[in-house]
Amino acid sequence: MAETHAPAASHDDHDHKPHGWRRWVYSTNHKDIGTMYLIFSCTMFFIGGAMAMLIRLELFKPGLQFFDPQFFNSLTTMHALIMIFGAVMPGWTGLANWMIPMQLGAPDMALPRLNNLSFWILPFAFTLLIGSLFVPGGAPAGGWTMYPPLVLQTGAAFPMLIFSIHLMGASSILGAINVIVTIMNMRAPSITLLRMPLFVWTWLITAYLLIAVMPVLAGAVTMLLTDHFFGTTFFTAAGGGDPVMFQHIFWFFGHPEVYILILPAFGIVSEVIPTFSRKPLFGYEAMVYATASIAFLSFIVWAHHMFTVGMPLAAQLFFMLTTMLIAVPTGVKVFNWTATMWKGSLSFEPPMLFALAFLFLFTIGGFSGLMLAIVPADYQYQDTYFVVAHFHYVLVPGAIFGMMAGVYYWLPKWTGHMYDLKLAKWHFWLSTIFVNVLFFPQHFLGLAGMPRRIPDYAVQFTDWNMVSSIGGFGFGLSQLIFPYLIWKCVRGGERVGNKAWEGAHGLEWELPSPPPFHSWTEPPSDAVIARGAEH
Amino acid sequence: MAVGVQSEDSPQRRRVRRAALLWALIAIAFYAGFIVLTLVRARK
Numbered sequence: 137m138a139e140t141h142a143p144a145a146s147h148d149d150h151d152h153k154p155h156g157w158r159r160w161v162y163s164t165n166h167k168d169i170g171t172m173y174l175i176f177s178c179t180m181f182f183i184g185g186a187m188a189m190l191i192r193l194e195l196f197k198p199g200l201q202f203f204d205p206q207f208f209n210s211l212t213t214m215h216a217l218i219m220i221f222g223a224v225m226p227g228w229t230g231l232a233n234w235m236i237p238m239q240l241g242a243p244d245m246a247l248p249r250l251n252n253l254s255f256w257i258l259p260f261a262f263t264l265l266i267g268s269l270f271v272p273g274g275a276p277a278g279g280w281t282m283y284p285p286l287v288l289q290t291g292a293a294f295p296m297l298i299f300s301i302h303l304m305g306a307s308s309i310l311g312a313i314n315v316i317v318t319i320m321n322m323r324a325p326s327i328t329l330l331r332m333p334l335f336v337w338t339w340l341i342t343a344y345l346l347i348a349v350m351p352v353l354a355g356a357v358t359m360l361l362t363d364h365f366f367g368t369t370f371f372t373a374a375g376g377g378d379p380v381m382f383q384h385i386f387w388f389f390g391h392p393e394v395y396i397l398i399l400p401a402f403g404i405v406s407e408v409i410p411t412f413s414r415k416p417l418f419g420y421e422a423m424v425y426a427t428a429s430i431a432f433l434s435f436i437v438w439a440h441h442m443f444t445v446g447m448p449l450a451a452q453l454f455f456m457l458t459t460m461l462i463a464v465p466t467g468v469k470v471f472n473w474t475a476t477m478w479k480g481s482l483s484f485e486p487p488m489l490f491a492l493a494f495l496f497l498f499t500i501g502g503f504s505g506l507m508l509a510i511v512p513a514d515y516q517y518q519d520t521y522f523v524v525a526h527f528h529y530v531l532v533p534g535a536i537f538g539m540m541a542g543v544y545y546w547l548p549k550w551t552g553h554m555y556d557l558k559l560a561k562w563h564f565w566l567s568t569i570f571v572n573v574l575f576f577p578q579h580f581l582g583l584a585g586m587p588r589r590i591p592d593y594a595v596q597f598t599d600w601n602m603v604s605s606i607g608g609f610g611f612g613l614s615q616l617i618f619p620y621l622i623w624k625c626v627r628g629g630e631r632v633g634n635k636a637w638e639g640a641h642g643l644e645w646e647l648p649s650p651p652p653f654h655s656w657t658e659p660p661s662d663a664v665i666a667r668g669a670e671h
Numbered sequence: 672m673a674v675g676v677q678s679e680d681s682p683q684r685r686r687v688r689r690a691a692l693l694w695a696l697i698a699i700a701f702y703a704g705f706i707v708l709t710l711v712r713a714r715k
Contacts, residue, residue, distance in 0.1 A: 351702035
């Protein structure tokens with residue numbers, strides 16, 4: 137095969153693209169759709185973040201300050217739904233759209249029109265969800281877990297909630313099908329499965345999880361819908377139904393969902409740490425198998441979210457031990473990332489800083505998860521702020537910092553410009569300091585017995601709530617640096633070559649920066665693939 | 672031929688279509704399966 141084409145000027149004739157609104161509305165281009173996903177995710181991040189700041193505003197002092205309890209509960213419910221389904225999941229899909237074809241030597245995603253549909257479902261889903269704030273009875277307020285019978289008391293917002301969940305689910309399933317089909321069918325001929333970048337691997341496993349569990353959530357909310365409107369009693373005890381059954385079904389979706397939110401971050405950290413350590417990833421195959429093990433285990437741990445509803449001792453022991461077992465493959469990953477850095481030639485550019493913060497702070501979230509896995513201890517922690525601290529450590533310095541690392545890593549590739557490194561470091565340090573001020577005190581509050589999902593609290597919890605709220609305002613405001621920095625980078629800056637980072641490796645760095653509208657119009661040759669793999 | 676475009680019945684296109692349909696069927700099976708599971712359990 138002839139030496140291939142990192143297609144730049146020679147492909148200008150192929151670089152035709154539609155202009156104006158048609159380019160975006162009718163788009164079938166993986167980069168344009170990826171960009172739309174990322175903009176959507178960022179918008180939702182700020183809407184969900186504004187709700188979080190209102191929550192922290194109310195909790196700054198004991199007593200009811202600004203909101204009635206019903207609206208406060210709506211804020212916590214909507215914050216969770218928007219952040220999980222609107223910010224984190226579309227953010228990962230955006231990164232997958234941008235990077236998977238480029239990393240595999242494919243011209244685009246396998247199903248480009250389906251890709252367009254997956255994205256354009258989302259604005260409708262979230263208009264419906266956010267619109268529920270303005271209907272009689274207010275937005276859903278029963279928590280993102282939608283437990284019956286509480287959720288069945290939702291007013292006019294109920295069908296809006298259910299329909300929006302169905303739409304989000306459909307979008308995720310279509311996106312996941314596209315990712316799997318692309319990875320299995322569109323790889324350049326010599327990229328075997330065990331030569332794929334870790335980001336692609338983690339996304340492949342994430343896509344399998346999505347296909348297995350999003351339909352389960354859709355099934356559960358369909359049953360809620362028929363219970364509410366059509367007289368069925370799936371989860372209504374009065375008619376012979378079982379509300380606890382909903383909890384089992386929900387968490388059969390909900391626990392793998394946690395890994396859907398975090399596995400792509402594992403992939404990004406596995407790309408970033410080798411680049412800035414100037415060493416190959418330690419234990420590539422072990423990382424792949426550890427990711428697959430985590431995904432498998434995620435299906436057999438769900439009941440640790442509901443130890444206190446009552447279950448046989450054998451079931452408690454089973455779910456406690458399987459949950460603790462997850463620490464083994466996760467420990468393999470943390471060990472391998474650390475071993476990659478060992479004796480490396482480290483440098484601390486913004487992607488590496490975010491990856492390192494991920495490593496330390498996600499591990500804190502992992503440790504508090506182990507504490508929650510212990511049944512008798514969980515009886516004490518259940519529904520306290522300790523749980524809130526735990527899952528926010530997993531999701532904010534975990535998933536969100538992982539995503540930040542990815543954006544700061546690939547932004548020069550996408551735009552062709554290096555961003556303002558100093559400003560990005562400010563963003564990192566402010567985020568890292570304030571995220572700890574925000575969430576670490578919540579461990580103390582939980583251990584002292586402060587319940588979650590309440591707008592008011594006993595006076596002894598005041599001090600740490602004030603500290604936490606100050607952290608929340610600081611974290612929220614420091615995120616404004618991020619869109620400004622991206623906007624500045626898109627408009628201009630120092631030009632970068634194909635390889636924006638000296639230690640970077642992988643096929644995406646063989647393409648020009650920014651890459652042409654159509655990336656790999658022909659599969660890259662073995663020589664290009666080998667060069668891409670070099671350190 | 673336009674960039675990246677293959678004929679409708681190329682082997683790769685067929686593989687892509689088959690795989691997409693297979694995964695869509697698996698998703699539908701999970702959706703229906705869990706509703707049936709709940710029904711079966713409720714009858715006990």
